[in-house]
Amino acid sequence: MSLQKVTARDIIEKKKKGEKIVTITSYDYSFAKIVDESEIDLILVGDSLSMVMLGYSNTLSVTMDEMIHHTKAVSRGVSNALIVGDMPFLSYKIDNLEAVKNAGRFIQEGGAEAVKVEGGTEIIPTIKAMIDADIQVMGHIGLTPQAIYQFGGFLVQGKTIEAAKKLILDAKNLEEAGVFSIVLESIPWQIAKLITNSVNVPTIGIGAGPYCDGQILVIHDMLGIFTDIKPKFLKYFGNIGEAIRSALNDYKDEVINGIYPDREHSYEFQQQELNKLNKWVENVDICEEAHKLL
Numbered sequence: 001m002s003l004q005k006v007t008a009r010d011i012i013e014k015k016k017k018g019e020k021i022v023t024i025t026s027y028d029y030s031f032a033k034i035v036d037e038s039e040i041d042l043i044l045v046g047d048s049l050s051m052v053m054l055g056y057s058n059t060l061s062v063t064m065d066e067m068i069h070h071t072k073a074v075s076r077g078v079s080n081a082l083i084v085g086d087m088p089f090l091s092y093k094i095d096n097l098e099a100v101k102n103a104g105r106f107i108q109e110g111g112a113e114a115v116k117v118e119g120g121t122e123i124i125p126t127i128k129a130m131i132d133a134d135i136q137v138m139g140h141i142g143l144t145p146q147a148i149y150q151f152g153g154f155l156v157q158g159k160t161i162e163a164a165k166k167l168i169l170d171a172k173n174l175e176e177a178g179v180f181s182i183v184l185e186s187i188p189w190q191i192a193k194l195i196t197n198s199v200n201v202p203t204i205g206i207g208a209g210p211y212c213d214g215q216i217l218v219i220h221d222m223l224g225i226f227t228d229i230k231p232k233f234l235k236y237f238g239n240i241g242e243a244i245r246s247a248l249n250d251y252k253d254e255v256i257n258g259i260y261p262d263r264e265h266s267y268e269f270q271q272q273e274l275n276k277l278n279k280w281v282e283n284v285d286i287c288e289e290a291h292k293l294l
């Protein structure tokens, strides 16, 4: 069945209809293709690729060029889901012109249909500049991992009345600026519920409880492939890391014991031609023949 590509407008409509929005990250062609076949609404090419794909200890290291490289790979595998490119550290906070240019690269070069930025009221002018340039923007508040040094680590946010108020007001300002959805990361579920009820655009939770309009997880986390960090909210929906380990052990055993490859997995040379070839090998000096090619 061929589906229409999901649009930012469809994502907003889902909230109006009370339908849950299912989203996930992807970073390469093969994973993105499987995700898309599963009819997931939205794929985020998250800057979490800095950690789960590139092995850095946080999301600050990934560059614009690396993000574009992975977004291109994802977009080659996707025909249905809305693709959102995650703007990396410093790519949108220096000035608005650079922010719009970098956002535009996700669309023009990467094949994404929207971008995501981390931050609240303080980045509203930047978000407006992007939207004025016809770029769809997803917001992200709560634990914004690009600010971990400011937070002092990957810590739950919105735990005081003041902090919770700020999140509610930030969400309202993001909505008014024109974002089509807002990621709420690592905040108490009651605060996520309050925010979800205060805005008309969908909230997409990660570590924000069950009352958000949709959910997102990092695909390598939920499949048990990336296990360096296990936050409280993370549920393993598969143990693909273990399945990979087991497949590699089988492969190693079969190669060592001469089981793989067998005839079934080998190419055949015609017997008659092989007889001629064997005769040639017996009768020539291979070294001499090889040197003739030099």
Ligand code: KIV
Binding pocket: 025, 044, 045, 046, 047, 048, 049, 086, 183, 185, 206, 216, 217, 218
């Ligand atoms: O980079 C990422 O994967 C994200 C999601 C966790 C929302 O920002």
